[in-house]
Amino acid sequence: MDYSCPRCGKPVKRTFRTTGDSVSSLLYLAAGSFQCENCGTIPLSEFPEEVRRKARLSSALLILGAIGIIIACLLSFLYEHF
Numbered sequence: 001m002d003y004s005c006p007r008c009g010k011p012v013k014r015t016f017r018t019t020g021d022s023v024s025s026l027l028y029l030a031a032g033s034f035q036c037e038n039c040g041t042i043p044l045s046e047f048p049e050e051v052r053r054k055a056r057l058s059s060a061l062l063i064l065g066a067i068g069i070i071i072a073c074l075l076s077f078l079y080e081h082f
């Protein structure tokens with residue numbers, strides 16, 4: 001999904017850390033802010049309410065996905081050991 005920078009109007013990207021496992025990357029992405037190539041890091045609070053609502057929704061979905069991964073790992077662990 002693409003968002004526009006609230007300062008200069010250029011497209012911004014969500015900051016994403018590639019190191020670490022998938023769960024922590026997902027959680028970091030969910031909690032992360034946006035990166036504009038002109039203005040640097042833009043906190044979510046500077047974006048209009050419409051963008052914040054969408055971002056919160058996608059964050060919630062990401063967190064649900066991360067929880068699903070954790071549950072899947074736990075289940076496969078239980079199946080292997082019991």
Ligand SMILES: [Zn+2]
Pocket residue numbers: 005006007008009010036037038039040
């Ligand atoms: Zn900008």
